[in-house]
Amino acid sequence: MSGIAVKPIGYACGASIEGVDLSKPLSREDERAIRAAWVEHLVVVFPKQQVAPGQLVDFSRHFGELEDYASQPFNRHPENDEVMVITNKRTNGKPSPTFNAGQNWHTDLSYTIRPAKATTLFCIEKPSVGGDTMFANMYLAYETLSPKMQAFLDGLEGIHDASLIQGLEKRGPEIVAEYKRLNPPVIHPAVRRHPDSGRKALYVNERVRQFVGLSEAESKPLIRFLCDHAVLSRHVYRHYWSVGDLVMWDNRCLTHLAVGDYDPGESRHMIRTSGKGDHYGRLVEEAQGTQARPVLKGKEVAAAVDALRD
Numbered sequence: 069m070s071g072i073a074v075k076p077i078g079y080a081c082g083a084s085i086e087g088v089d090l091s092k093p094l095s096r097e098d099e100r101a102i103r104a105a106w107v108e109h110l111v112v113v114f115p116k117q118q119v120a121p122g123q124l125v126d127f128s129r130h131f132g133e134l135e136d137y138a139s140q141p142f143n144r145h146p147e148n149d150e151v152m153v154i155t156n157k158r159t160n161g162k163p164s165p166t167f168n169a170g171q172n173w174h175t176d177l178s179y180t181i182r183p184a185k186a187t188t189l190f191c192i193e194k195p196s197v198g199g200d201t202m203f204a205n206m207y208l209a210y211e212t213l214s215p216k217m218q219a220f221l222d223g224l225e226g227i228h229d230a231s232l233i234q235g236l237e238k239r240g241p242e243i244v245a246e247y248k249r250l251n252p253p254v255i256h257p258a259v260r261r262h263p264d265s266g267r268k269a270l271y272v273n274e275r276v277r278q279f280v281g282l283s284e285a286e287s288k289p290l291i292r293f294l295c296d297h298a299v300l301s302r303h304v305y306r307h308y309w310s311v312g313d314l315v316m317w318d319n320r321c322l323t324h325l326a327v328g329d330y331d332p333g334e335s336r337h338m339i340r341t342s343g344k345g346d347h348y349g350r351l352v353e354e355a356q357g358t359q360a361r362p363v364l365k366g367k368e369v370a371a372a373v374d375a376l377r378d
């Protein structure tokens with residue numbers, strides 16, 4: 069039997085899990101109990117942990133194969149390619165490319181063909197106040213829409229575009245160019261059924277540019293409405309970090325936001341892994357039946373999507 073204690077910490081989602089040391093190998097029973105809590109609560113927080121990068125990887129592997137971050141080759145941990153460093157501290161004498169990561173509502177790697185499943189984030193340093201992360205329950209977002217809107221969205225697909233990452237341009241021209249080169253726009257369903265819970269979740273966030281078959285003008289207000297609806301306060305859990313928190317969330321049924329509510333002169337330093345997802349989308353360019361082309365930008369994406377209408 070597992071000795072872990074699971075306690076809800078938010079109404080929309082979120083539970084703390086105590087009674088397990090994640091720097092040690094995980095027993096089958098604990099793994100099973102953690103998985104069940106994760107499926108039920110979507111975000112699980114393990115307080116007072118102390119894990120080295122390799123231990124974070126060992127823990128994360130229990131929840132699936134890990135992402136090698138080929139689509140974002142920045143800020144890898146020097147000891148481990150499967151670990152990304154999310155930090156505002158200077159890296160190799162330069163501003164960190166992840167200093168403003170996650171500052172619009174998103175779900176990890178949705179702008180890639182194979183978006184992430186689990187993400188783990190372990191807090192090593194935090195500012196004296198703020199630097200919070202918010203999570204929105206996308207099952208609730210879907211379930212609280214009218215049946216007609218649900219039916220409409222069930223048949224819709226969104227175009228996810230890395231160039232809509234908030235503040236991407238602040239990371240420097242080389243990084244922006246590489247990011248866009250590696251991440252041309254991709255198509256994913258607007259609603260996804262979660263393989264473990266069987267529930268449908270809205271899969272639309274602020275990195276969606278347009279819906280396939282709708283014009284840009286038709287798409288924009290709908291995307292705005294869905295993003296606003298998804299993050300109503302009653303759908304959201306806000307995590308106030310403590311050093312030693314290891315948080316694991318499910319990108320298939322949540323969106324999240326790095327609030328950025330802290331003094332940039334203070335350090336915020338975390339390490340992260342992402343699990344490879346079980347769902348594959350497709351490239352806009354492939355859907356068009358064209359050869360690989362340079363990354364589509366702004367209006368070109370709209371034109372390409374319009375061409376997919378029939």
Ligand code: OGA
Nearest residue numbers: 154170176200201326340
């Ligand atoms: C991430 C992310 C949020 C944060 O690492 O994917 O969005 O608060 N982080 O750092």
Ligand code: MN
Nearest residue numbers: 170175176324
């Ligand atoms: Mn993220």
